[in-house]
Amino acid sequence: xxxxxxxxxxxxxxxxxxxxxxxxxxxxxxxxxxxxxxxxxxxxxxxxxxxxxxxxxxxxxxxxxxxxxxxxxxxxxxxxxxxxxxxxxxxxxxxxxxxxxxxxxxxxxxxxxxxxxxxxxxxxxxxxxxxxxxxxxxxxxxxxxxxxxxxxxxxxxxxxxxxxxxxxxxxxxxxxxxxxxxxxxxxxxxxxxxxxxxxxxxxxxxxxxxxxxxxxxxxxxxxxxxxxxxxxxxxxxxxxxxxxxxxxxxxxxxxxxxxxxxxxxxxxxxxxxxxxxxxxxxx
Amino acid sequence: xxxxxxxxxxxxxxxxxxxxxxxxxxxxxxxxxxxxxxxxxxxxxxxxxxxxxxxxxxxxxxxxxxxxxxxxxxxxxxxxxxxxxxxxxxxxxxxxxxxxxxxxxxxxxxxxxxxxxxxxxxxxxxxxxxxxxxxxxxxxxxxxxxxxxxxxxxxxxxxxxxxxxxxxxxxxxxxxxxxxxxxxxxxxxxxxxxxxxxxxxxxxxxxxxxxxxxxxxxxxxxxxxxxxxxxxxxxxxxxxxxxxxxxxxxxxxxxxxxxxxxxxxxxxxxxxxxxxxxxxxxxxxxxxxxxxxxxxxxxxxxxxxxxxxxxxxxxxxxxxxxxxxxxxxxxxxxxx
Numbered sequence: 001x002x003x004x005x006x007x008x009x010x011x012x013x014x015x016x017x018x019x020x021x022x023x024x025x026x027x028x029x030x031x032x033x034x035x036x037x038x039x040x041x042x043x044x045x046x047x048x049x050x051x052x053x054x055x056x057x058x059x060x061x062x063x064x065x066x067x068x069x070x071x072x073x074x075x076x077x078x079x080x081x082x083x084x085x086x087x088x089x090x091x092x093x094x095x096x097x098x099x100x101x102x103x104x105x106x107x108x109x110x111x112x113x114x115x116x117x118x119x120x121x122x123x124x125x126x127x128x129x130x131x132x133x134x135x136x137x138x139x140x141x142x143x144x145x146x147x148x149x150x151x152x153x154x155x156x157x158x159x160x161x162x163x164x165x166x167x168x169x170x171x172x173x174x175x176x177x178x179x180x181x182x183x184x185x186x187x188x189x190x191x192x193x194x195x196x197x198x199x200x201x202x203x204x205x206x207x208x209x210x211x212x213x214x215x216x217x218x219x220x221x222x223x224x225x226x227x228x229x230x231x232x233x234x235x236x237x238x239x240x241x242x243x244x245x246x247x248x249x250x251x252x253x254x255x256x257x258x259x260x261x262x263x264x265x266x267x268x269x270x271x272x273x274x275x276x277x278x279x280x281x282x283x
Numbered sequence: 284x285x286x287x288x289x290x291x292x293x294x295x296x297x298x299x300x301x302x303x304x305x306x307x308x309x310x311x312x313x314x315x316x317x318x319x320x321x322x323x324x325x326x327x328x329x330x331x332x333x334x335x336x337x338x339x340x341x342x343x344x345x346x347x348x349x350x351x352x353x354x355x356x357x358x359x360x361x362x363x364x365x366x367x368x369x370x371x372x373x374x375x376x377x378x379x380x381x382x383x384x385x386x387x388x389x390x391x392x393x394x395x396x397x398x399x400x401x402x403x404x405x406x407x408x409x410x411x412x413x414x415x416x417x418x419x420x421x422x423x424x425x426x427x428x429x430x431x432x433x434x435x436x437x438x439x440x441x442x443x444x445x446x447x448x449x450x451x452x453x454x455x456x457x458x459x460x461x462x463x464x465x466x467x468x469x470x471x472x473x474x475x476x477x478x479x480x481x482x483x484x485x486x487x488x489x490x491x492x493x494x495x496x497x498x499x500x501x502x503x504x505x506x507x508x509x510x511x512x513x514x515x516x517x518x519x520x521x522x523x524x525x526x527x528x529x530x531x532x533x534x535x536x537x538x539x540x541x542x543x544x545x546x547x548x549x550x551x552x553x554x555x556x557x558x559x560x561x562x563x564x565x566x567x568x569x570x571x572x573x574x575x576x577x578x579x580x581x582x583x584x585x586x587x588x589x590x591x592x593x594x595x596x597x598x599x600x601x602x603x604x605x606x607x608x609x610x611x612x613x614x615x616x617x618x619x
Contacts, residue, residue, distance in 0.1 A: 123296070124303035127595040129557035132575050136587065139579045140314050216428050220561050224576055239434065243565070246442055257434050261427065268426035
């Protein structure tokens with residue numbers, strides 16, 4: 001048994017290390033953006049527009065990854081874009097987690113009418129196309145960081161609620177809950193002290209996945225020009241520009257796209273890695 | 284009898300869900316700042332004109348009144364009039380629906396084909412290098428959403444190696460002899476293969492982008508249940524009878540392993556349809572989702588409402604069909 005576990009751990013580690021490593025780089029890039037960025041991410045220079053990246057003919061030093069059609073430095077914008085992406089991932093991810101997991105716990109453990117109301121809400125939410133719902137909410141609340149975070153929380157809480165509800169239900173039927181009841185614990189206390197610790201690994205895995213989803217949602221909103229503002233550097237708005245200018249300056253699309261790809265992949269691989277880590281028997 | 288009861292129960296729950304969606308979308312979009320009427324009028328329009336237009340679209344009544352009028356209209360098949368195009372919402376929405384349905388079904392077919400082949404290959408080559416490669420590809424495909432796949436395809440097959448069209452549904456230069464908006468289907472019936480090829484060349488990348496995450500899910504789950512089935516006694520029996528490995532997998536294991544995958548595909552299909560909104564935008568594909576985003580940007584309230592309700596109807600109907608199929612296919616549930 002002990003050997004088996006050791007083998008599982010050896011196999012998992014590279015995945016956790018790689019994804020964690022990329023996310024660490026991202027945190028450093030976001031925190032150190034003012035020091036690392038070669039240019040002001042907002043500075044426009046029409047004489048330096050559509051410069052290619054450094055290794056291509058016609059490039060200029062000082063713009064290592066080239067510039068967009070307004071002459072803004074792509075590398076600097078990618079670095080500053082990491083700030084928005086990470087803030088959204090952390091805040092929107094954790095708020096979604098608290099709301100969704102909380103409602104899921106209540107529905108799954110208390111059953112009865114709280115469950116009926118929450119399950120009905122989940123069903124209604126599942127009938128909305130999520131991207132359209134997000135765009136609608138941003139249109140209502142106006143663009144900006146707070147709106148994006150609120151929109152993500154409002155849309156995605158069901159991801160947590162559905163899974164945690166089912167887990168809380170099966171935990172609630174177990175013997176240790178019954179004995180806690182016999183010992184005279186209150187229901188709320190049992191939910192927080194007994195059920196919650198047992199569903200916590202699932203919550204952590206879902207949270208990691210949700211952070212990746214939040215980054216994507218922010219990029220999608222930036223792509224339809226509903227993120228923070230069209231000037232501020234976000235990966236989504238860079239991708240929108242890159243998509244429009246794809247035939248004459250591919251680098252405007254490619255660099256934010258690769259960064260977004262690695263980030264989303266890292267969050268989800270971190271989640272999958274943690275899943276294996278918590279539950280080695282599963283694999 | 285039990286089947287009928289399941290159907291009735293599901294229909295009831297479906298209508299409650301739809302009412303919930305209607306209430307939420309109606310009241311949420313009415314908090315939108317910016318008066319949709321003001322955008323329709325030329326500068327210098329008088330108070331009187333504004334009042335008349337407001338009355339025309341019913342915006343002069345109280346919110347609950349407006350809601351009831353809207354719901355009454357829907358029950359009679361009238362979804363109101365679009366503010367930007369001044370055409371009936373139902374006509375606009377139904378005109379775009381075929382494009383989105385064709386895209387979604389195409390993506391579903393691709394996902395089932397790719398996922399199925401991967402699962403069968405992985406089972407055939409289990410323990411080998413091919414299975415490891417399939418597992419890694421699956422892991423990446425699962426983690427990366429359709430939006431990113433779409434962007435990669437635009438770069439790869441639109442720019443680097445331009446083999447497919449990256450925007451639109453059909454080349455504008457083509458003369459379309461169609462009577463319905465199901466272009467892909469109708470071009471086949473009319474034997475117009477030139478138009479069919481043009482449509483496929485436009486649809487291929489958005490459909491593939493939508494298909495990949497679902498294909499990965501199918502591959503993973505089907506491979507897992509195939510593996511479990513392969514250990515069962517009756518499969519071993521078939522093998523000792525001397526059937527080939529291919530026969531054992533396809534004829535013996537697959538029919539028993541496929542049920543969980545089928546249910547999952549049904550549920551995931553609604554997620555795929557939800558994904559068309561941004562994918563249509565990305566590829567400028569003239570479907571419902573693209574129209575929905577325009578409607579939100581233009582504050583076209585009746586059109587937004589109509590599209591959201593239609594999506595909700597599609598989602599709940601797909602779920603209903605999945606439940607019924609499951610009940611029919613699974614005898615335990617049927618007699619339970």
